Amino acid sequence: MISKLIVYAAYYLKSSDAYNKSKKAVFDLLENQRSPWKSYFDMFMIGLIVLSIVFLIYDVQHDTGAVGDYFEHTVLVVFVCEYLLRLWIYSDTHIIILQEHERAQYLNIRFSILNALWKAIVKKLEYIVSPFAIIDLLAILPSYRPLRILRIFLIFRLFKLFRYSNSAKLFSDILSSKRFELLTLLVFTCLLIFIASVSIYLFENSVPDGKINNLFDAFYWAVVTMTTVGYGDIVPYTTAGRLVAIILIFTSLGILAFFTSILIAAFNEKMPVLRENRTYAELERYKSFIIICGYGRVGQEIAALLSKDKQKFVIIDKQEQNVDLARKHGYMVIHADASKNEVLISAGICRGASTVLCITGDDVTNVYVTLTSRYLNKDVRIISRVNFNENVNKLYQAGADHVIRPFEVSGLLAAEFLGQPVAFEAITGILQNQTEIVMETLLVAEGSSLENKQIGQLELGQKKLTLLGVISANPIHLKHKNKYQVKQQHFYFNPEPEFVLRHEDMLVIFGRKYSIDHFRDQVEQSRLLGRKSA
Amino acid sequence: MKQVAVFGYNRLSYEVVSRLDPENYRILIIDLDPVQIALARDNGLETASIDFRSDEDLKSIGIGSGIDTLLCFFDQDSDNVFLTLSARALDSELNIIAIIDSPESAEKLLAAGANKIIDPYEICGRKIHDMLKRPDITDIFDHTVFGQHDLHLAEVVLPENSYLENSYASHLELSAKYNLILIGIVNKQISDKLHFVVEEFDRRLSVGDILVILGPAREIRAFKRDVENEFCKV
Numbered sequence: 001m002i003s004k005l006i007v008y009a010a011y012y013l014k015s016s017d018a019y020n021k022s023k024k025a026v027f028d029l030l031e032n033q034r035s036p037w038k039s040y041f042d043m044f045m046i047g048l049i050v051l052s053i054v055f056l057i058y059d060v061q062h063d064t065g066a067v068g069d070y071f072e073h074t075v076l077v078v079f080v081c082e083y084l085l086r087l088w089i090y091s092d093t094h095i096i097i098l099q100e101h102e103r104a105q106y107l108n109i110r111f112s113i114l115n116a117l118w119k120a121i122v123k124k125l126e127y128i129v130s131p132f133a134i135i136d137l138l139a140i141l142p143s144y145r146p147l148r149i150l151r152i153f154l155i156f157r158l159f160k161l162f163r164y165s166n167s168a169k170l171f172s173d174i175l176s177s178k179r180f181e182l183l184t185l186l187v188f189t190c191l192l193i194f195i196a197s198v199s200i201y202l203f204e205n206s207v208p209d210g211k212i213n214n215l216f217d218a219f220y221w222a223v224v225t226m227t228t229v230g231y232g233d234i235v236p237y238t239t240a241g242r243l244v245a246i247i248l249i250f251t252s253l254g255i256l257a258f259f260t261s262i263l264i265a266a267f268n269e270k271m272p273v274l275r276e277n278r279t280y281a282e283l284e285r286y287k288s289f290i291i292i293c294g295y296g297r298v299g300q301e302i303a304a305l306l307s308k309d310k311q312k313f314v315i316i317d318k319q320e321q322n323v324d325l326a327r328k329h330g331y332m333v334i335h336a337d338a339s340k341n342e343v344l345i346s347a348g349i350c351r352g353a354s355t356v357l358c359i360t361g362d363d364v365t366n367v368y369v370t371l372t373s374r375y376l377n378k379d380v381r382i383i384s385r386v387n388f389n390e391n392v393n394k395l396y397q398a399g400a401d402h403v404i405r406p407f408e409v410s411g412l413l414a415a416e417f418l419g420q421p422v423a424f425e426a427i428t429g430i431l432q433n434q435t436e437i438v439m440e441t442l443l444v445a446e447g448s449s450l451e452n453k454q455i456g457q458l459e460l461g462q463k464k465l466t467l468l469g470v471i472s473a474n475p476i477h478l479k480h481k482n483k484y485q486v487k488q489q490h491f492y493f494n495p496e497p498e499f500v501l502r503h504e505d506m507l508v509i510f511g512r513k514y515s516i517d518h519f520r521d522q523v524e525q526s527r528l529l530g531r532k533s534a
Numbered sequence: 535m536k537q538v539a540v541f542g543y544n545r546l547s548y549e550v551v552s553r554l555d556p557e558n559y560r561i562l563i564i565d566l567d568p569v570q571i572a573l574a575r576d577n578g579l580e581t582a583s584i585d586f587r588s589d590e591d592l593k594s595i596g597i598g599s600g601i602d603t604l605l606c607f608f609d610q611d612s613d614n615v616f617l618t619l620s621a622r623a624l625d626s627e628l629n630i631i632a633i634i635d636s637p638e639s640a641e642k643l644l645a646a647g648a649n650k651i652i653d654p655y656e657i658c659g660r661k662i663h664d665m666l667k668r669p670d671i672t673d674i675f676d677h678t679v680f681g682q683h684d685l686h687l688a689e690v691v692l693p694e695n696s697y698l699e700n701s702y703a704s705h706l707e708l709s710a711k712y713n714l715i716l717i718g719i720v721n722k723q724i725s726d727k728l729h730f731v732v733e734e735f736d737r738r739l740s741v742g743d744i745l746v747i748l749g750p751a752r753e754i755r756a757f758k759r760d761v762e763n764e765f766c767k768v
Contacts, residue, residue, distance in 0.1 A: 430717075510717075
């Protein structure tokens with residue numbers, strides 16, 4: 001009967017929207033790294049812990065009175081709530097019960113509620129004995145009056161801080177990565193301390209006026225000597241005892257050196273990972289950025305231009321030398337092979353990346369990275385560089401949106417310069433924004449004052465702007481001459497004054513930067529005003 | 535006919551040479567590597583096998599006499615600098631275009647006397663940046679001016695006795711008459727600097743001025759023909 005009731009309750013919980021939602025909300029607050037609530041909660045808890053420790057220290061010599069008591073109680077309530085909530089969200093007891101129940105039904109055996117409950121409790125116990133949970137508990141327990149002696153453990157509240165900061169986790173990761181070495185060292189150290197304390201006890205205990213009266217004294221002396229602290233409150237008197245001391249000192253020097261070198265090596269190994277983690281964390285904050293694969297000469301040029309535009313980007317390169325150079329310039333860089341799926345994924349190709357640039361000097365790498373990127377994200381824009389003309393089609397097949405041939409572009413410019421130096425300077429000047437004259441596009445938005453107007457009515461000449469043409473995908477314009485197919489759209493060069501603009505058309509105009517901006521502002525203003533009056 | 539000497543036959547020089555009209559240019563390829571020389575000859579180009587380090591050899595192919603333009607397209611920046619220096623000493627009027635591999639060589643080459651520096655990596659970087667920043671305009675130019683479509687940029691020098699002499703730039707009305715767009719004008723009497731039409735609206739044209747125009751090849755040809763014609767006005 002009871003078991004039926006429990007199973008029914010479990011089903012109820014599983015289907016209850018409110019229950020699942022509230023559990024999810026608590027999870028977001030306490031554990032979900034991506035949730036903004038967690039960072040607020042962490043900050044609040046850090047503040048609370050620090051404040052409670054401050055009270056504790058103040059309390060040693062002063063009487064905090066009722067305020068102190070209230071505060072202590074509040075802190076305690078918060079800690080207990082946190083502990084219980086964490087215990088709650090660690091596992092789903094009702095799910096475990098249901099699983100057991102369904103299993104029993106499937107196998108057609110008797111459902112034992114005790115068995116199921118036991119499994120659920122074991123799961124909860126798993127949490128209770130985890131290091132963080134123990135620290136949490138130790139931070140709460142000393143507040144219980146009969147256990148006042150455990151006040152020392154209130155300091156454990158400081159350890160609770162580790163829960164809210166990533167660096168502590170990193171430190172424990174580093175230590176655990178060298179688990180084997182540290183364990184060996186620990187065993188050896190224990191052995192040494194044991195031998196040293198036993199032998200000093202044997203040699204010195206019999207000495208009249210000797211300081212070593214019991215095994216604990218011997219152990220204390222061994223530890224103080226071994227750590228090279230050497231208070232000098234206990235000293236050996238016999239020759240044999242002094243020999244033990246000499247041997248212990250030399251051995252412990254070796255152990256300390258070994259210990260330090262293990263830690264340093266571990267940190268050194270983790271350093272690149274640490275740096276990369278910071279890069280990933282920073283990338284996660286960006287909504288839109290560019291992934292540059294390859295930081296050669298071309299990559300350097302692009303990175304410099306992009307950083308001038310304040311556009312966010314991340315560089316991936318597998319060559320140490322390039323990575324160092326990028327780091328020196330202060331760019332975000334990942335030292336890895338961009339053709340690996342996980343590298344691109346953790347760089348954010350499926351999350352915030354708008355464009356991938358494959359611009360290494362090697363066509364094989366470019367094709368491979370292009371292929372990988374396209375496979376991972378169907379919509380990302382991919383621009384690739386090709387060094388040999390015969391590979392252009394391979395890159396398009398691999399999924400590149402644009403393929404750049406550096407030698408073709410440069411050759412074209414060189415040939416242009418040879419034949420028509422003035423025209424060359426004009427066009428490169430405009431295209432590369434080296435002059436005050438710029439070329440820009442202006443979209444005819446829906447409801448804009450430009451819509452349904454004839455080109456002649458715009459009086460662009462008076463505004464000191466020159467219209468090069470109109471880009472449009474609208475089939476209504478197809479009757480006009482001078483059209484050039486550009487991808488899915490047409491470019492209407494030098495349209496006649498009777499050309500009527502439709503929405504979604506784009507004007508290609510050139511002129512001084514501020515004339516263009518002024519014109520754009522006017523158009524935008526009239527559009528907003530028009531909407532208001534409508 | 536212009537005479538062009540190309541030092542170093544590689545992918546870049548191949549691209550340049552293939553874009554130059556053989557009717558207007560006499561091209562001579564010079565390379566130290568016999569394999570490259572053979573390749574150039576296979577492509578139907580005139581070649582010469584000389585040591586660029588010797589002034590006598592340079593003179594022998596016409597530097598200082600017949601050659602108008604020198605392309606220093608060696609892979610090594612130091613070779614290009616050396617060649618530029620030697621050639622500039624032989625001919626102070628020579629038009630020297632050089633490529634660079636590392637950016638710090640640009641100043642050295644300019645100091646050595648090069649007229650124009652081409653940095654393929656920089657150009658490629660700028661191009662990709664342009665694609666990111668202004669994809670529409672880059673697309674248009676790639677397909678038209680730099681691509682297959684018939685839209686070209688041209689410069690037209692105003693000859694003597696042209697009907698356009700002494701007329702105002704604003705009165706040209708190229709877009710209506712020829713379907714051309716006037717981008718800018720170089721007023722030779724004042725400086726070599728290009729003035730964009732949009733900013734200096736009214737300007738009286740004189741002989742020697744260069745008009746930079748954009749339009750289909752047919753219209754450009756028609757305009758060039760008319761410019762040279764004294765009586766076109768009527």
